Amino acid sequence: MERALGAPEKMRERYEDLTPMMRQYCDLCGRYDGSLVLFQVGDFYETFCEAAEVSARLLEITLTKREDSTGSYPMAGIPIDSAESYIETLLDAGFRVAVADQVQDPEEASGVVERAVTRIVTPGTLTEDELLRSEDNNYVAALAREEEYGLAFLDVSTGDFVATGSSSEETIRDEISRFAPAEAIVGPGIEGFDGFDSAERSSAGSQTWSGDSDCMVTPYDPAKFEVESARALLDSYFGAPEKRLASDAEIAACGALLAYAEYTRGGQEGHLDYLNHLTRYEPREYMLLDRVALRSLELFEPRAVGGDAGNTLLGVLDETACALGRRKLTDWLRRPLLDPVRIDARLDAVEEWTTLVSAREEVHDLLIDVYDVERLIARVSRGRANARDLRALKDTLDRVPEIREAMADVESDTLCSLREDLDELGEVRDLIDRAIAESPPIEVTEGDVIAPGYDADLDSLRETEREGKAWIDSLERRERERTGIDSLKVGFNQVHGYYIEVTNPNLDQVPENYTRRQTLKNSERFYTPELKEREDEIITAEERADDLEYEIFTDVRSEVAGESERVQAVAETLATLDVLVSLATVAAKYGYARPEIADEPGIEIEGGRHPVVERTQESFVPNGARLAPEERLAVLTGPNMSGKSTYMRQIALITILAQIGSFVPASGARVGIVDRVFTRVGASDDIAGGRSTFMVEMGELATILRGASERSLVLLDEVGRGTSTADGLAIARAITEYVHDEVGALTLFATHHHELTALAADLESAFNLHFAATQAEEGVTFRHDVSRGAATASYGIEVARAAGVPERVVERSRALVAAEEADTESATDGGEPATASGGDGPLAERLRSLDVANMTPIEALTTLDRLKRDLD
Incomplete structure (x- = not known):
């Protein structure tokens, strides 16, 4: 959570008595009261008073004192040469950091040395390589509200700037989850936005984003969100914003975000010349993967705490050669396409690269030498690049003609277009080559930077x-x-x-x-x-x-910075090439097949495999799948550990891969465009939010029932297990019926409620699938292959035994199961099972009397709750 330290109270109270330098510090703290001010004094950045005490504790540095004629003040400082590592710690602790540098030569100062804030470091506006922790995008978001919501995302380190809008709060939350910003600023009228009200506020009025503790959220200057002010600022960058954006709310969000990015430059010139593009997108243009789906399908992060980042979909696909390609691959996975034409264009390129093996490998090797020129040209444009950065840019541009030559034989429209888009920027390369020494020093003020013969x-x-x-x-x-x-x-x-x-x-x-x-x-x-x-x-x-x-x-x-738009275009092309080469490499190496993209809904997979699990296992049993309008709901049964969850996830992952334009881990696949993937595959308590496992589960199910369409893919795993068996069974059946009758989505429903296999007979488009197992004296063998029909047993006790549960517990479990089966047989033969205390008849009789199938979900819950109270 973001924290703030304003002007020290001790200094404010006796401001007129302070020395000129301490008044200067106090003034800067007041002007940047949302930040912790690092105040340059010689070779150190100093903090005073409360800020010094906080810094000393967090940074584990010595707390000393400054004494002058006005009194004694706590003081703590850090060396300027190693400041970035300390700033990183302060960011992690929830502070913005305002860096106040000496902007005057002390020898030329007649009084106190002039100082000014030259940059404000925040989690979402990082540009320093030392602070950017990965090659992935680092977004800051802005959220505005007029008649609807406007949402914008900006990566200050690369210049990526996108915006969208919607009247739906849920859509906006989904887009925030999709981009996972490190920081967000919000305008007036956002107080009622779901997820803000329950967030704990700091002294500066900032808060964390509900459900995403890594996002620092802060109300920003309302004047910057005023539409006319935002419109004028956007016009100075991109021309009339109405040509790009669809609403006043989007204009407000984008304008405020630009103003915030300028503000974090401190006293430097405001205009960010490298921001050349603002792109508006419609969420409906891409497959929607909300936070729950991203996590449960492990697209970017493993579910297990401390799990291997390579065991994710991104990890297994990432054969990219450079940072540009990795960011582009992440973006494609974040936003799978819905347009079959665009998907097939990518598939054509991937297929061609699988055949042009030598050219593909040559291009990959050339891309290894490509620097992160998106971030590099951003530093150039901000005036923060050194001579080595310019040389790195030239080295990258030197690869461009070679990559064009390596692509001489490509024929697909996509690859031909990319080859033509590779601007060689000969004049920029020539300028850097003539002007900059071959091996320049890091510092640009100490000589040996300019090549002999240039001037x-x-x-x-x-x-x-x-x-x-x-x-x-x-x-x-x-x-x-x-x-x-x-x-x-x-x-x-x-x-x-x-x-x-x-x-x-x-x-x-x-x-x-x-x-x-x-x-x-x-x-x-x-x-x-x-x-x-x-x-x-x-x-x-x-x-x-x-x-x-x-x-x-x-x-x-500055002359190189003037070509930033052309350099960014080259970076975009190189990034796309890198992803296509990576996808082709994976396809060739691991036996992926080209999927067929269909107009009509449905998914058919032959010999499908889970792309992540197959890399971690010595062997993997492939399985087919078929979901179509006439058979769109599969009830999946089978023992624990038989592969039900893996099977469901692999179908979703194959669908996602197909729609980003990738080959898929299968012998064949036909995928009708899926607009959204929903997952309800395991839950845990939300202790901070005061929600039980069952409440979390019901919330996720409510989202599915509200948002799914007949073009969606829904994965349901053990719905209703967070409550009693009777309640869970009723809820599971009612929800399944609703998805079948009202939503019409392609659905996979894994369950241990074998009673639900009767849905295949009751629902027109439902059918049963199961994973079989065989039992022998030495134990249970899971076959991991899926077949039509329902499972005959769950083998839960055998799984417990295989997991190492003590034998005494295993035997007692078997005895209890045998007793229950005996009771059931007795009741079937006319015997009378034991009645429940407080009830008015046998338990079996009461359950049989419930016509759950013909109840609404609310009726079923109410009836079952009444029964439970009676029996208790």
Whole structure:
């Protein structure tokens, strides 16, 4: 959660008595009261008062004191050279950080050194490589509300900027989950947005996003969300926003987000020149995968805490060569397509790459040398790139002609188009090659950055500097010969400049033209008129050269920044190529097949496999699947550990893969476009939200029943197990009937309620599938292959035994099952089973009297609850 430290109260109370420097610190804290201010004092960033106490504790640094005529103040500081690691800790603790740098040379200051906030570091606006923890997008979001919601996402490090809008709060929440922003700002009228009201607020009015504790959410300046103000700012970047955005709410969100991105630059020039594109999208243009589906299907993160990130769908697909490709692959998985034409275009490209093996491998090897030019050109445009960054950009652009050449034989429309889109940017490459030294230093203000021959004036100054240093290099030999002092040395230091050093025993041989410069314990240091003249020439030439070199470098950097839009276009093309090559590599390596994309709803899979599980097992049993309008609801039964959950998930993952344009782990597949994948496959308590497992389950089911369509794929696993058996059975049946009769979605329903297999006879489009197992004296063998029909047993006790449950518990379980079966047989033969305490008849009789099949879900719940109270 975001936290804030305003101007220290102790300082505010006695502001007029403070020293000029402390007033300066107090002013900055007040101006940036939503941030912890790091205040440069020499080579350190200092904090004072409460901020110092907090910093010392969080950063594990020494808490000291500053004492002056006005009093004593707690103080804690961090070295500027290692500041980024400390800033990262402060971000993790929930702080924004305002970095106040000295913007004036102390030697030129007549009073207190001028300082200004040069950047504000927040979780969603990171641009520093040291703070960006992965190659993935790092989004900051903005949410506005007019007549409907407007939502925008911006990755400040790459320039990716997208927006959407909807009148549906649920749609907006789903899009937030899809993009998983690290930070969000919100405008007026958002207080009633579901998920904000229950979030704990900080002293700055900020809060965490409900259900996503990694997102810092803060109300932002309402004036920035005003539509006219936002419209004017957007117009200065992209032209009239009405041409791109669909509502005032979207304009407000995008404008406020731009203003916030500018604000985090502190005192730097506001306009972000590298933001060249704002793209509006419709959520309905892509398959929707909400937070529940993303987690249960393990697209990006394993469900197990501390699980291997490679055991995810992204992990098994990621054969990308560069950061650009990985981000693009993540985006494709986040937003699978709904347009069969676009899907088939991608599949054509993947198929061609599977056949052009040599060219594919060559392109992959070339892409390995591609730097993260999206982030690189963003740094160039912000004026934060050094000479090595420019060289890295040139190295990347040098690969472009080679990649074009490697693609000479491609024929698919997609690959041909990508080849033509590869702008070689020859003039940019040539400029960097001529202007920037081959191996420049990291610092751009200390020389050796500009290549020889690029600027005649600079070359002349460097030549003067070299000649002077060469003269000095030979001075020691000449003076030794002239004076006869063999121990004479010529040296240099920053304080006294160049000097001639003579030890004390040889001082009587010092020539008359030597002038004393410094006295040491065992020697004296001198200079001569000629040495002083050369020193002045060298220092003057060196200073002028360094200044001119920095000026030339910034001019070159600005000229490169002027081509940022073309560089970003090349980055987009390289990213797409990298993903297509990666998908083809996976397909070829692991035996994936091209899916057929159909217009009509339905999924047919031959020999399907789970793309993640098959990589972790020595062997995997493939299974087919068929869901169609006439058989759209499959009731899946079978023992625990037989593979029901894996089977359901693999069908969903194969569908997702097909719709991103990937080949699929199967011998064949035909996929009708799916608009949304819903999953209800396991739940846990939401303790913080005060919701039980059963309540979480019911909430997810409510979302499915409200949002699913006949084009959706629904996975239901053990619905109703969070409550009593009777209640759970009633709920499971009622929901299944509703999905079949009212929704019409393609549905897989795994259950241990064998009574539900009767649905296949009662519902026109329902059918049974099961995973079989065989039992022998040595135990149960799970076959892991799916067949038509219902399972005959669950083998729960055998599974418990295989898991290591003590034998005494296993035997007692068998005895209890045998007793229950005996009671059932007795009742069937006319016997009378035991009655429940407080009831009015046998339990079996009461249950048989309930016509659950013809009840609504509410009626069933009410009736079963009444029965349970009676029996209790």
